[in-house]
Amino acid sequence: MSEITFDQIKAFQEQLAHHPAAAARSRAVQNVGPQAASREAIDGEDMKPVFSLDLDTGSVANQKKSGRCWLFATLNTVRHGIADEFGLKDFEFSQNYNAFFDRLEKANLFYENILASADKPLDDREVATYLSGPDQDGGHYDQAAALIEKYGLVPKSVMPETYNSNKTAELNSVLNEKLRKDAKVLRTLKQQHASDDAIAAKKRELLSVVYRILAYTFGNPPTTFDFEYRDDKKQYHRDTGLTPQTFFKKYVKWHFDDYIVVASDPEPSKKYQQLYTIKAANTVVERHPLTILNLPPERLEQLALAQLQAGEGVWFGNDVLADMDRKSGTLKGGLFNYNDLFDVDFHVDKTDRIVTTEAEMSHAMTFTGADVVDGKVTKWKVENSWGKDNGHDGYFVADASWFDQYVYEVVVRKSLLTEAEQAALQTTPINLPVWDFLN
Amino acid sequence: MSAEITSSDLDQFKQDLQATPGATALQKAVMNNGINTTAENTDSKVAMTPTFSIELETGAVANQKQSGRCWMFAALNTMRHGIQAQFKIKDFELSQNYTNFWDKFEKSNYFYENVLKTADQPLDSRKVAFLLATPQQDGGQWDMLSALIEKYGIVPKSVMPETYNSNKSNELNGLLNLKLRKDAVKLRKLVADKASDADIEAAKQKMLAEDYRILAYALGNPPTKFDFEYRDDDKNYHIDRELTPQTFFKKYVGWNLDDYQSIINAPTADKPYNHLYTVEMLGNVVGGREVRHLNLDIDTFKALAIKQLKAGESVWFGSDVGQSSDRQLGILDTNIYKKDDLFNTDFTMTKAERLDYGESLMTHAMVLTGVDIVDGKPTKWKVENSWGDKVGEKGYFVASDDWFDQFVYQVVISKKYLPTELQDVIKNEYAKPTVLAPWDPMGALASR
Numbered sequence: 001m002s003e004i005t006f007d008q009i010k011a012f013q014e015q016l017a018h019h020p021a022a023a024a025r026s027r028a029v030q031n032v033g034p035q036a037a038s039r040e041a042i043d044g045e046d047m048k049p050v051f052s053l054d055l056d057t058g059s060v061a062n063q064k065k066s067g068r069c070w071l072f073a074t075l076n077t078v079r080h081g082i083a084d085e086f087g088l089k090d091f092e093f094s095q096n097y098n099a100f101f102d103r104l105e106k107a108n109l110f111y112e113n114i115l116a117s118a119d120k121p122l123d124d125r126e127v128a129t130y131l132s133g134p135d136q137d138g139g140h141y142d143q144a145a146a147l148i149e150k151y152g153l154v155p156k157s158v159m160p161e162t163y164n165s166n167k168t169a170e171l172n173s174v175l176n177e178k179l180r181k182d183a184k185v186l187r188t189l190k191q192q193h194a195s196d197d198a199i200a201a202k203k204r205e206l207l208s209v210v211y212r213i214l215a216y217t218f219g220n221p222p223t224t225f226d227f228e229y230r231d232d233k234k235q236y237h238r239d240t241g242l243t244p245q246t247f248f249k250k251y252v253k254w255h256f257d258d259y260i261v262v263a264s265d266p267e268p269s270k271k272y273q274q275l276y277t278i279k280a281a282n283t284v285v286e287r288h289p290l291t292i293l294n295l296p297p298e299r300l301e302q303l304a305l306a307q308l309q310a311g312e313g314v315w316f317g318n319d320v321l322a323d324m325d326r327k328s329g330t331l332k333g334g335l336f337n338y339n340d341l342f343d344v345d346f347h348v349d350k351t352d353r354i355v356t357t358e359a360e361m362s363h364a365m366t367f368t369g370a371d372v373v374d375g376k377v378t379k380w381k382v383e384n385s386w387g388k389d390n391g392h393d394g395y396f397v398a399d400a401s402w403f404d405q406y407v408y409e410v411v412v413r414k415s416l417l418t419e420a421e422q423a424a425l426q427t428t429p430i431n432l433p434v435w436d437f438l439n
Numbered sequence: 440m441s442a443e444i445t446s447s448d449l450d451q452f453k454q455d456l457q458a459t460p461g462a463t464a465l466q467k468a469v470m471n472n473g474i475n476t477t478a479e480n481t482d483s484k485v486a487m488t489p490t491f492s493i494e495l496e497t498g499a500v501a502n503q504k505q506s507g508r509c510w511m512f513a514a515l516n517t518m519r520h521g522i523q524a525q526f527k528i529k530d531f532e533l534s535q536n537y538t539n540f541w542d543k544f545e546k547s548n549y550f551y552e553n554v555l556k557t558a559d560q561p562l563d564s565r566k567v568a569f570l571l572a573t574p575q576q577d578g579g580q581w582d583m584l585s586a587l588i589e590k591y592g593i594v595p596k597s598v599m600p601e602t603y604n605s606n607k608s609n610e611l612n613g614l615l616n617l618k619l620r621k622d623a624v625k626l627r628k629l630v631a632d633k634a635s636d637a638d639i640e641a642a643k644q645k646m647l648a649e650d651y652r653i654l655a656y657a658l659g660n661p662p663t664k665f666d667f668e669y670r671d672d673d674k675n676y677h678i679d680r681e682l683t684p685q686t687f688f689k690k691y692v693g694w695n696l697d698d699y700q701s702i703i704n705a706p707t708a709d710k711p712y713n714h715l716y717t718v719e720m721l722g723n724v725v726g727g728r729e730v731r732h733l734n735l736d737i738d739t740f741k742a743l744a745i746k747q748l749k750a751g752e753s754v755w756f757g758s759d760v761g762q763s764s765d766r767q768l769g770i771l772d773t774n775i776y777k778k779d780d781l782f783n784t785d786f787t788m789t790k791a792e793r794l795d796y797g798e799s800l801m802t803h804a805m806v807l808t809g810v811d812i813v814d815g816k817p818t819k820w821k822v823e824n825s826w827g828d829k830v831g832e833k834g835y836f837v838a839s840d841d842w843f844d845q846f847v848y849q850v851v852i853s854k855k856y857l858p859t860e861l862q863d864v865i866k867n868e869y870a871k872p873t874v875l876a877p878w879d880p881m882g883a884l885a886s887r
Contacts, residue, residue, distance in 0.1 A: 002640060003724070003726030004544070004724075008647070012648050012651035013660075015648055015652070016651060016660075022656075026659070029657050030604065030658070031602070031603055034614055034657065035610050105444065125565050128797065131797040163473045164474070174786075177788075180797060181787075181798075184788075184795075200440045200441070204451065207444070207452065208455040209784045211453075212784075216466045216781075216782065218470070219466070285443045286442065341656075342652060342653050344652070344653065352620075352624045355624075356562075356571050356620035357568065357572055358621075
């Protein structure tokens with residue numbers, strides 16, 4: 001091991017003293033921080049919210065202090081049908097309804113994962129990963145699809161937000177405490193070779209308490225309801241005796257099976273034209289498994305554009321925390337010019353960012369437009385779920401370089417894929433560990 | 440039930456819910472106000488009245504703001520208590536930014552060394568993945584601060600004040616971790632290409648020079664010489680010239696850091712009591728002091744904290760502050776939220792189960808500055824926090840004795856209070872402690 005010596009420190013200090021404009025740079029960084037000191041322009045022509053292709057969408061939603069972006073982005077994508085056909089432009093689904101069943105299903109998945117790994121020690125990497133976050137807000141597209149296919153959808157008015165759905169920290173802490181305690185109960189039963197019936201009965205008992213906790217925090221999910229509304233032309237409508245499933249069928253008409261998650265993960269351990277899954281992350285056990293088709297980077301852009309041209313929004317997973325200015329709604333590659341400020345080359349290519357876990361799929365949003373100049377997309381219109389006080393009434397602008405670097409997956413119609421790509425969908429997916437980047 | 444949740448399961452859950460006493464009333468309260476507010480227990484507020492039979496004389500609390508430097512603040516607080524008393528400078532603070540600078544610089548080097556050590560393991564191996572997940576962070580341990588002070592000394596806050604980046608560390612951490620991960624790729628490649636030791640060392644030196652520059656821009660230049668000027672509590676003026684951080688430490692703090700020992704209470708099966716432990720890949724100064732924890736049962740552990748407080752010395756301690764706590768009121772009490780009553784279910788876990796199942800770990804360091812002893816038994820503890828004076832009682836918190844049992848994991852004790860047989864354990868095992876895995880909960884304070 002080589003330690004830092006005082007001679008070295010002296011050399012570093014001398015180098016620093018000779019660095020051009022060191023004192024001025026230093027003052028800027030110490031007073032305002034590296035981001036404000038190095039930010040490029042955000043209000044230039046290149047980031048103007050004007051798009052050659054711009055879908056007609058409603059006002060943005062607000063996930064508040066919760067990690068439900070993936071759910072919001074999915075509901076934003078599917079609501080376009082109801083907006084057009086039924087004249088309900090600003091219609092919102094109940095995110096709370098889906099969140100209720102999401103958390104219940106995640107508790108069930110956690111129990112199943114704990115039972116399946118009960119023969120491994122507690123500090124095994126797989127077991128430790130399950131225990132580190134038994135039941136959180138986060139999710140992905142297939143998870144939303146599975147939930148909606150199983151439980152349907154309801155209008156926001158039927159199951160509105162509560163204190164806890166808007167601010168999930170307290171619930172998360174209570175629920176995870178309970179699930180970790182239950183993990184011990186289930187592992188012990190399994191290790192004592194309890195019968196399958198005894199384990200099933202215990203699991204049902206534990207899950208019933210989870211149901212109670214969720215009912216107290218999110219409210220009771222409705223089973224039948226009446227839907228009353230005035231459309232954009234002020235016409236009154238009343239539709240009675242709906243269930244969440246019939247409401248979904250009648251008003252949304254969305255076929256999740258027509259879509260596929262396309263990622264571009266260039267890690268050497270992964271192949272293009274290859275289908276992947278992560279079995280331990282399939283929230284709704286035995287439904288709509290997580291399925292990802294890995295394709296070369298240029299396909300992400302081509303497919304997203306083709307789908308927008310066909311008039312449909314595009315769900316996408318990304319690292320919103322990189323090169324983002326929240327207030328102005330700017331997503332611009334190289335927004336913070338740290339290289340200039342520190343005179344250090346911070347550039348890391350996408351592969352290295354993924355393998356070193358620098359890259360993070362931190363957010364999901366929806367593309368609802370693109371500016372195509374001379375056949376090339378120069379910027380994308382992004383529908384976010386952080387309320388309308390950020391960006392342009394809640395919409396963000398992403399430039400082409402940001403898309404290249406920080407968009408990791410898009411959800412597209414299978415019919416837009418080439419024949420070879422469609423053929424890949426018929427193959428058996430490779431199962432990845434829970435800690436893979438694609439999860 | 441089957442693996443899948445069926446509709447008959449859902450019907451059963453609904454029936455169970457309807458059969459729960461008071462369900463509809465409780466549901467409304469929780470939906471409108473959240474869990475904590477609904478379950479908060481007034482009895483706890485009464486029991487946690489801030490009166491203590493043993494209470495040290497301390498000054499105004501410090502504020503770590505939006506950074507994870509609690510361990511540093513807590514340690515510097517224990518040291519400033521002596522300065523405040525001996526030199527009569529009541530609200531005196533030591534520079535947390537000075538130790539922060541050297542900590543981040545040393546952690547960068549420590550990271551490079553660990554990357555080189557694990558370069559033969561694949562990127563997705565658990566150890567390499569752990570290392571890359573957080574190349575460096577704000578967190579740390581008592582022994583890590585000792586290592587910094589032994590090498591770099593300490594300075595008054597006025598000599599190296601806080602900056603934007605020390606108060607709000609997320610931008611700097613994001614940037615430095617990006618840089619360190621990039622460097623990790625380079626170093627691993629050099630090893631894979633069988634580069635000579637000299638070439639690897641030269642590459643590392645270049646990286647460290649850049650890290651030094653980044654830190655100097657963000658946190659300022661650490662002083663090497665300075666004058667210390669102050670008025671004491673009796674309004675007398677003093678000036679002490681030509682001090683170095685090392686001479687300042689010797690003169691104004693004067694501790695022999697070898698006299699202090701980290702004691703833990705980790706009652707899990709993998710850690711027998713009365714032995715010394717360290718945590719792999721946990722540290723900062725390569726070649727400096729390493730982490731050593733002596734694991735003791737809770738009664739001995741607690742008696743030592745009381746002994747030190749009775750002797751008039753404050754106690755650095757590590758805990759899981761997020762559990763059963765009301766930040767605004769400054770209460771840490773296992774009785775503060777009656778969750779079991781609210782949800783009609785038993786949430787109880789033992790301390791060992793919580794550690795084994797990842798439900799609890801060390802998240803925060805603070806200082807014990809008092810204890811209330813009634814009929815020979817401790818009932819509550821006075822806690823000096825570093826979250827400013829707007830929370831708790833002017834920044835001081837009250838912890839119940841049961842909370843102490845359940846969620847306090849570490850105290851730092853002057854060795855002179857330890858019985859001879861424990862002093863012998865430290866001597867005998869210091870060179871070869873039991874090594875815990877990098878992700879052990881006893882290392883958590885320094886890895887997040």
